[in-house]
Amino acid sequence: MHINLRRGATGFVAMATAVALVLAQPTPASATSPDDVFAKLLVKQVTGAHAKQHLNALQSIATANGGTRAAGTPGYRASRDYVANKLRKAGYKVTLDPINFVQSWAENSPPTLTQTAPNSKAYVPNEDFFTFPPSPAGDVTAQVQAVDLTLPPAPTPSSTSGCETADFNGFVAGRIALIQRGTCPYATKVRNAGFAGAAGVIIFNEGQPGRTDAFTVDIGEWRAGIPMVFADFAVGNELAAAPGTTVRLKVDATLKLGTDHNVIAETRLGNPRNVVMVGAHLDSVPAGPGINDNGSGTAAILETALQMRLYPVRNKVRFAFWAAEEIGLLGSDQYVEGLSAAERDRIRLYLNFDMIASPNYAYKLYDGDNSDGEGSPAGPPGSAQIERQLANFFDRRGLGHVGTDFDGRSDYGPFIAVGIPAGGIFTGAEGLKTAEEQALFGGTAGVAYDVCYHQACDTTTNINATALDVNADAIADSVARFAFNTTAIP
Numbered sequence: 001m002h003i004n005l006r007r008g009a010t011g012f013v014a015m016a017t018a019v020a021l022v023l024a025q026p027t028p029a030s031a032t033s034p035d036d037v038f039a040k041l042l043v044k045q046v047t048g049a050h051a052k053q054h055l056n057a058l059q060s061i062a063t064a065n066g067g068t069r070a071a072g073t074p075g076y077r078a079s080r081d082y083v084a085n086k087l088r089k090a091g092y093k094v095t096l097d098p099i100n101f102v103q104s105w106a107e108n109s110p111p112t113l114t115q116t117a118p119n120s121k122a123y124v125p126n127e128d129f130f131t132f133p134p135s136p137a138g139d140v141t142a143q144v145q146a147v148d149l150t151l152p153p154a155p156t157p158s159s160t161s162g163c164e165t166a167d168f169n170g171f172v173a174g175r176i177a178l179i180q181r182g183t184c185p186y187a188t189k190v191r192n193a194g195f196a197g198a199a200g201v202i203i204f205n206e207g208q209p210g211r212t213d214a215f216t217v218d219i220g221e222w223r224a225g226i227p228m229v230f231a232d233f234a235v236g237n238e239l240a241a242a243p244g245t246t247v248r249l250k251v252d253a254t255l256k257l258g259t260d261h262n263v264i265a266e267t268r269l270g271n272p273r274n275v276v277m278v279g280a281h282l283d284s285v286p287a288g289p290g291i292n293d294n295g296s297g298t299a300a301i302l303e304t305a306l307q308m309r310l311y312p313v314r315n316k317v318r319f320a321f322w323a324a325e326e327i328g329l330l331g332s333d334q335y336v337e338g339l340s341a342a343e344r345d346r347i348r349l350y351l352n353f354d355m356i357a358s359p360n361y362a363y364k365l366y367d368g369d370n371s372d373g374e375g376s377p378a379g380p381p382g383s384a385q386i387e388r389q390l391a392n393f394f395d396r397r398g399l400g401h402v403g404t405d406f407d408g409r410s411d412y413g414p415f416i417a418v419g420i421p422a423g424g425i426f427t428g429a430e431g432l433k434t435a436e437e438q439a440l441f442g443g444t445a446g447v448a449y450d451v452c453y454h455q456a457c458d459t460t461t462n463i464n465a466t467a468l469d470v471n472a473d474a475i476a477d478s479v480a481r482f483a484f485n486t487t488a489i490p
C-alpha cells in the first residue's frame, strides 16, 4: 500500500509535467479539450516497443507451458496472472471473473428418441438422429411443440426456426422444442429454447437436397442444461405432422466443465454510470502461442491501461481480457449474460481488438455503419460513430484503412447482440490480401494476412512491428477520447 502511494505520487508528477508539456505546445483552438489533450498524451506514452515487451512475456509463458496459452491450460492461467498482476500494481481494481467451458464430454450409451403417444415408434439412434455434443444428460418425456417451421421446406436454405426469441412466443415451458436447421447457428436455437423453458431440443435437417440426413456436430453449447439431438428431415417432418405427439428423449452422457477467468480491470475514477469497455481475448488456440492472435490486442490494451493509470478520466474505463474466445466467445458471452439490465445500460460502448499486428496486415475497421454493404448489417446505434472515431486517427496520420464485416465473430458479438455499440481494429487472419490493400498498405496481395493464423508459428516473429505500433497508438487515441467524452455516442 505504502509503495503504491509513493509510486502513485511520483507518477502524478510525471503526468502533470507531461500534460503541461502537451498544453505548452502551440495548439489550434480545436485541440484544447481534455479528450484531445489526453489522447495526444496517451498516444505518445503507448509505444509499440512497450507492447512488444508484453508479447515477449506472453511468448515466454507459452514456451514454458507446452507452446500454448489455450483455455483450460497452465499457459492460460499464467497469462491471466501476468495481466492481472500488472494491472493491480498499476492501481486498477482487478476482478477475476470465472467462466465455464467444456473440459470433456463423453456419450455413455446411444440416445433415445421414441414416440410414446398417441402412437409408439422408436427412431434409430446414430442413424435417424444423433446426440449433439456436448449435450447434458437428460431423460424427459413430454409433448413436442414445433417452433416456426417451414414445411414443406423452401427451395433454398432459409429457415429461421428458433433463431429469434419471438419464435418461442406461445411455447409451453416443459415441452420439447422441435426446431428446423436454417440460417442461424444450432447453438442459438438451443439457447433460445432453453430461455423459453424447453425440457429438451430436437433440431432436424432443413429438407433441401443435401440437407436431409442426420449427423453428429459439436455445437459447443451446453448452458441450456437440457438434452439435445439432431434428427434427419424425415423424423422432423413426421413429428411436425402430428401436433400433440409425446416423445421420450434421453441422452446419456458425462459432461465435465472447467473454469477459467476473464480478467476485468476498472479505473477507480470516472462516472460508473457511463462505462467505456475495452476488450481483447487473452487465450490462444491449442496449436500455438497466439502472439498475433491475440497477444497483439492483449498487449496493446494492457499497455494502454498501464499508461493511463493516473488519468483523471470522466468515464469509468473497464478493460477486459477474455477467456476462451477461441472455443466460442465463452468469456465475453458469459460476462454479458451475467450482467443485470442496469449494468448493461451503464456500458456506453465496447471496443474490441483481436489481431492488430498481422505480418501481412491491412488496417481494417469494423464496419459498424455497414457502409461496405457486405455481410452482416450495421451495429447498434453508436457503432458508426466508433468506426468514425477510429477512422479519424488513421486519416489524421494520412494512413489508409478499409472496412471489415461486422459479423460478431469476436468478443464484441455478445455486446452488439444486447444493443451495446461496438467497434474495433483488425489486421486480418487467414483471408488473402487484395491488390487494393497491397496498394494501400504494402505487403503482398494474394497471400494471407497472417500465414501463421491458429498455428504453432504464431510466435513473436509473426508480428509486424509497424502495425503493432500504429494500432497501439490508434487504440490509445480512441480509448483516451472516449474516457473523457462519449457525447458522440447517441
Ligand SMILES: [Zn+2]
Binding pocket: 281, 293, 294, 325, 354, 355
Ligand atoms: Zn482472435
